[in-house]
Amino acid sequence: MRWDVLASEIVYRCRIFSLRRDRSRSRTGQTHEFHVLEIGDWVNVIPLTTDHRVIMVRQFRHGIRALTLEVPAGFVDEGEAPHTAALRELREETGYASTRLEALGSVYPNPALMNNCCHVFVAHDVAEVGAPQWDSAEEMLIEPIPLAGIPELVLSGAISNALTLAALQLLDLHRRRTPA
């Protein structure tokens, strides 16, 4: 069911992505235009304390122009390993650090429109080691949330970022398969 790309053009570029327009042909000979956001891979990291709290961040999100409650997340830098990016984003966004990072898998944020993947980690036994190190466009509230209260926050819509939900789903499935 693959389509072949007949022609491709970058129609817009900015610092964090390029927008590409493809002209593609299906195996039945149909041709259509598809747009793809070329963007770097992401990490999402679920920071867990020894007393079973998740260190979450509340921040203003410019897409929906509202505050969201999410797990720490960010771009994997050029040449950086995903686990290094996860520990870096954890430290920068929250001021917490972990000595035991576990990979939970990878998901595609939007396989129809975007070409990137998001690597998901759980950071065990996190502890505060300093102040957050935000860049000039970042400002967050650090909110430790009891892990046992997460399902109710998802059901109520208080946690509503699909990538945070996917990460929590992976953690939940891992924990049910291998109880701590």
Place this chain on the structure above:
Amino acid sequence: MRWDVLASEIVYRCRIFSLRRDRSRSRTGQTHEFHVLEIGDWVNVIPLTTDHRVIMVRQFRHGIRALTLEVPAGFVDEGEAPHTAALRELREETGYASTRLEALGSVYPNPALMNNCCHVFVAHDVAEVGAPQWDSAEEMLIEPIPLAGIPELVLSGAISNALTLAALQLLDLHRRRTPA
């Protein structure tokens, strides 16, 4: 922590979205550029048969240029109610119909970069009522998957679309709160 938009410009338009560039100012006086994809709302619908299978679709996704296994999904049309869109997409993509649609909540696919939300439904007691009605850019394999086997498919990465994972997470939490 809200930012004020100082200036806004549409830098690219196509059939399914517009790309907007905002110049915004934080409450501390920082100014930055942010890009937002203005795009319509989506629905994701989990079709459940009476014998506990999920009717999933496998299709070529142009963002990652690979096949994915997902629940039926699509745009809410202009003026259409989300539950109508869910039943329509279910019928068009799979040929199945349901007489009992239940809303599970809404998630934000990407609150940083996109302005839309995705309404999530479960369609109970679905049954095949005809052939799928794909548009010319659609072609799918219809794959009934035992609900009990979903966790292993998520853990193995065989199901990897973050929106499908978020939908399955909502279904799982609803079912654990209100066992059938």
